[in-house]
Amino acid sequence: MKKGFDNDKYLQMQSEHIRERIAQFDNKLYLEFGGKLFDDYHASRVLPGFQPDSKLQMLLQLKDQAEIVIVISAEDIVSSKVRGDYGITYDLDVLRLIDAFQERGLFVGSVCVTMYTAAPEVEAFEKRLNGLGIRTFRHYKIPGYPNDVARIVSDEGYGRNEYIETERPLVVITAPGPGSGKMATCLSQLYHEYKRGVKAGYAKFETFPIWNIPLKHPVNLAYEAATADLNDVNMIDPFHLEAYGKTAVNYNRDIEIFPVVNAMFELIAGQSPYHSPTDMGVNMAGNCIVDDAACCEASCNEIVRRYFKSLCALKNGAQVQSEVYKLELLMNQAGLTLGSRPVEQAAHAVSEKTGGAGRRHRAVGRHRHHRQDRPAAGCSRLGAAQCAEEAGRHRPGNGPCLCGRHRADPDPQDQLSGQQESPPAHR
Numbered sequence: 570m571k572k573g574f575d576n577d578k579y580l581q582m583q584s585e586h587i588r589e590r591i592a593q594f595d596n597k598l599y600l601e602f603g604g605k606l607f608d609d610y611h612a613s614r615v616l617p618g619f620q621p622d623s624k625l626q627m628l629l630q631l632k633d634q635a636e637i638v639i640v641i642s643a644e645d646i647v648s649s650k651v652r653g654d655y656g657i658t659y660d661l662d663v664l665r666l667i668d669a670f671q672e673r674g675l676f677v678g679s680v681c682v683t684m685y686t687a688a689p690e691v692e693a694f695e696k697r698l699n700g701l702g703i704r705t706f707r708h709y710k711i712p713g714y715p716n717d718v719a720r721i722v723s724d725e726g727y728g729r730n731e732y733i734e735t736e737r738p739l740v741v742i743t744a745p746g747p748g749s750g751k752m753a754t755c756l757s758q759l760y761h762e763y764k765r766g767v768k769a770g771y772a773k774f775e776t777f778p779i780w781n782i783p784l785k786h787p788v789n790l791a792y793e794a795a796t797a798d799l800n801d802v803n804m805i806d807p808f809h810l811e812a813y814g815k816t817a818v819n820y821n822r823d824i825e826i827f828p829v830v831n832a833m834f835e836l837i838a839g840q841s842p843y844h845s846p847t848d849m850g851v852n853m854a855g856n857c858i859v860d861d862a863a864c865c866e867a868s869c870n871e872i873v874r875r876y877f878k879s880l881c882a883l884k885n886g887a888q889v890q891s892e893v894y895k896l897e898l899l900m901n902q903a904g905l906t907l908g909s910r911p912v913e914q915a916a917h918a919v920s921e922k923t924g925g926a927g928r929r930h931r932a933v934g935r936h937r938h939h940r941q942d943r944p945a946a947g948c949s950r951l952g953a954a955q956c957a958e959e960a961g962r963h964r965p966g967n968g969p970c971l972c973g974r975h976r977a978d979p980d981p982q983d984q985l986s987g988q989q990e991s992p993p994a995h996r
Contacts, residue, residue: 572860573618573860573861573862573864573867574617574618574619574864575618575858576623579627579857580627583627583852586853587627587774588634590772590851591770594769597740597762597767598739599755599758599770599771600741600851601742601755601774602774603751603774603776604777605624606624606625606628607625607669608621608622609621609622609623611871614870614871615864616858616867617864618859624776629673632675636737636739637743638680638681638733639667639744640680640708640742640744640750641660641663641682641745642682643686645659645745647686647690647691650746659745659749662746663745666743667680667701676737677703678734678736679734680698680706681707681708681733683750683754684708685707685708685710706730706732707730708757709729711729715826715829716829718829722760722833722837728760728764733758735758742755760837763838771834772851777795779855780806780817780818780847781817783818784803784805784816784818785902785903786868787869787872787903788858788864788868789803790903791869793895794899795875797875797892801820801822802820805817805818806819806846808827808846809846812845813845819845824846827845830849869903872900873900873907876897876899
């Protein structure tokens with residue numbers, strides 16, 4: 570596949586921009602890390618040239634300044650919530666992450682248990698971590714969260730949480746999965762830092778959606794396809810447009826929560842350093858696309874791959890009809906036509922030749938043999954069998970780009986006035 574993304578440029582620009590954001594505050598930045606730190610195969614599929622461990626490599630460039638805090642919800646510990654990709658529970662994944670970070674020379678400062686409730690499973694988990702030399706802290710449920718801002722930003726809200734003791738200028742807040750309380754942990758820490766006279770800052774690092782490419786660019790549509798189960802929707806950031814007169818892409822949940830987060834900033838620090846949710850981000854990926862056509866083609870293939878994957882899941886009895894509908898809409902938005910790619914034509918030819926049965930069992934066997942079920946990063950405490958990676962993480966067959974919209978010929982309503990320069994702050 571043709572290279573569409575300059576990974577070396579990305580590592581240099583991204584690490585430098587995070588250093589600049591640290592300096593913007595009192596040499597203390599809490600950075601919420603979204604998405605996958607390890608094995609980001611979605612990014613590598615839609616941005617050919619992006620390495621699956623790019624985020625990790627970027628962190629390694631900052632390792633002398635950075636420490637990592639992993640957060641996990643007590644509710645997820647008690648319910649034994651399982652990661653869909655690795656098939657392991659969230660508490661075991663925390664151990665996997667600790668191993669993976671430490672093996673690469675990154676400092677894991679502590680683990681924070683959010684929405685803490687006293688339960689044998691939670692206490693056993695904390696004890697296990699303490700036995701490994703990992704400090705644990707507790708953050709509690711706050712009545713009225715996230716809308717009762719006055720209570721949240723008070724001694725009865727964030728003030729009840731334990732202050733996580735950190736040592737380094739950059740504190741990376743990460744988690745096994747969504748809903749773990751990363752943002753709340755960051756804001757709680759800001760509350761305590763300001764109480765201690767430290768004017769710390771907060772920023773968010775997520776690769777997608779990419780803020781400075783068109784809303785309907787295939788790369789951003791592929792992000793919606795990847796989060797079809799969450800029903801995330803990319804949108805033009807109205808706060809950014811009002812503040813700067815420039816369009817930027819964000820997604821619905823960040824836009825919806827921004828007024829609340831902004832009000833919290835004002836109560837904590839006296840004023841908010843940000844004018845939009847896009848401002849809070851530090852993502853530089855859009856500046857490192859070097860071949861837009863290659864990224865368009867790869868992203869279109871990814872949308873089709875996820876569509877067929879959802880159809881397979883539906884055929885096997887999974888309740889994913891709403892995902893299928895969402896992906897069909899995205900296919901239409903991307904101008905994709907089924908049956909035009911060489912890999913699809915070959916599959917249909919085999920199906921017609923064999924009466925629809927194909928060589929299913931042999932095909933499955935070949936796929937499993939090709940995959941070799943390699944273990945995920947950081948499995949030394951878990952065992953490789955518990956960390957088998959998700960089936961279907963293979964790359965789709967390369968075919969012609971069927972997408973009618975891309976940055977070279979965008980929808981006029983989606984055009985970002987050709988902006989590639991950085992606004993005052995960005996995702």
